Amino acid sequence: MTDGHAPGAPGGPGNAHRALRDLVMAATVRIHRAGSGYALDEPGTFLGSGFFLAPNWVLTCAHVARSGEGGEVTVVYETGPGRGTSAVAGEVAAALPEHAERPVRGTWPAPDLALVRLREPVDHDCAYVTERPAAYYEEAVVLYSGWSVVGGELRRLSGTCKVQGTLGGWSDDEQIRLGGDVLPPGVSGGPVVDLARGEVVGVLKSQADRGLGGTCTGVEQLRSLPVPADEVLAEHDDVYQAVFHAHDRYHRDRQRHPDTARSTWADVQNELGARPGRALSPEERTQLLGRLADLPPPVSTRSLLGLLESLLGGRAPIPHPAPRGWRDALGALYESSRQDGALELVLDYAMRAMSAERPFVTPGTQAAERALWEWVRQIAEGRPGPAYRRRLSQQWIERLQVPRRDPSPADARAARAAAHAADRAPRMFVLLELEQLGWEPGRCDWHVSVGHPTGEVARLRDGERAPLEDLPGVLAQPLAEAFRQCDEPGRPADLQVALPHLLLGLDVDAWELGPDEPPLGAHRPVVVRCADREQLPDGDALFAVDGKEFAPDDEQDEREARWRWIHAYGARAEVLDCEDGLRVPVPPGEWLRGLPHRTIPVLCRYGDHRFEGDPGALVRIVHGGYGVALWRRWRGQPDAVCGEFHRRAGDTVAGAGSADRLPELVHALRAGLRAGKPETFWADGIALFYDDPRRPLPGTGDLLEAP
Structure with missing residues (x-):
């Protein structure tokens, strides 16, 4: 579909058109009934096609998405050539028209579009959708992609059609008429692509009753989605x-x-x-x-x-x-x-x-x-x-x-900080300490304690030689008792987890203490602390910045100075291990010490091993004098896009106003992930290091008086 601004590839189909077809098919998905379980390859659960429009969003036809029960569907997609298919739950977030019901004859009123929101974050490719308004497309040739039942099996297919005109016009029911190829059942909801421009311009809607072709809806019809009635604040x-x-x-x-x-x-x-x-x-x-x-x-x-x-x-x-x-x-x-x-x-x-x-x-x-x-x-x-x-x-x-x-971002931060000031009084907390056994690295001794607002800690339960993989079950009862002693109505107590540096990436926030319990991090703030700071590799080394050497005592002073600054004046995120999606080594400790006191280190690629091990990266951050850091446990492919994590992590840190809001903000993100809110999916696997230098862990020194 072209208006003369793009001549297309000279000489007909070639490498560019083959590459375009690969991109289109990589973004195309099939849609099944919710709860299909292991029947995802069975044609009986198949509803139709769709494509990834944006991260964690699928565009399809309303008649496809609404064929599921209660607006729930299952989206089946491929993460790459030869990697097999994966399935994820989705829900219909919006449909056009809004309140249509399937007529008796099986047709669906135009524009027949639906947006499906995934219930959990996944790594996938997205199609490019045109930004142009609708136009008359003459006799352009378009590419389509979708899924259908062929020979009793679900098969991916693509083809080309010729634009033959429009059906309707000057209203929301206008459709584009296609001809020249058979559009088999199941391809409804698949993308229609302008071959000259290389962009998605429509969504397959229907097949012709007799003969070749059918109709598609222009993607510009999504602009008719209802405008929110309430004030837009985000x-x-x-x-x-x-x-x-x-x-x-x-x-x-x-x-x-x-x-x-x-x-x-x-x-x-x-x-x-x-x-x-x-x-x-x-x-x-x-x-x-x-x-x-x-x-x-x-x-x-x-x-x-x-x-x-x-x-x-x-x-x-x-x-x-x-x-x-x-x-x-x-x-x-x-x-x-x-x-x-x-x-x-x-x-x-x-x-x-x-x-x-x-x-x-x-x-x-x-x-x-x-x-x-x-x-x-x-x-x-x-x-x-x-x-x-x-x-x-x-x-x-x-x-x-x-x-x-x-209002400026600074004004907004100040307002949030003022509103939060009345709620900064220290509260009860639960402390979980893990000690890794040198001769049995797969086992830990553990201690569960109750912390008081004064910083005093009272030991509640202890255990020995627990296998790492069994810790959620072993600790379920002791942690439940500690939470009962500390929780207030509507305000679950924080869980501080003191870990040896080799285990700082342990996903305690993802533990489920019972079959019907949410993950710990979705129910309460969960932060990690470093339990063996005195035993870190190179812990006795001197660091030099601009010719000045720092000994361990100076490191403690540096930690306290940084801690005071980010709690009094706010903070700024600094991504240390990623540049435009490429993992880079975390800078050495002496370089990290030279960053401004307002800095909170962020690791984007924790778990994406290219250079040093993850514990080494965290050791550098701890040695750099930082008591607060953010990272996420990397779960994507090496070339996965991560710009949204950089952007949102920076906004979260800057918007907090004071670093003491970060435990609650991270908790809210984890709860949003649990609830399937796409605006939180960037934070999948997020962890917060929050190690107050004024409140040492039991056995690491005398209680310090907070200034």
């Missing part, structure tokens, strides 16, 4: 914005990833000769959309239309459905721009988006604005002309000088 409050911001950030981060041999959608689009809006390369468009998606969404459709009108004047036709997000308005610019002014129009649009009114801000909003400006400045270099570049620079300077009407 990105996930609006499903449409949450899905497409995640989509655009995913493709931006995938394009940046240096540790993969696979082609990206932008790579293939470039081979096809696509030129988005006659102004940008596919890579430039991917980066622009990713940066726009780092901003808060537009405050309303009306505001977007006003922005378009200010740029286009009387040449601004209103697309139908009207734009909802930054990407939609950018697509509308493509249709209205002239050849000679297309690039300037896109850059002007980016500058307007940077300064637009927002429904909310996040701790990362200012950094997102600067990143977008850097993109504008780089693209403008040497292309539109010196006078235009000067005008852009002047706009940026004016943007810096004009105070925002919306």
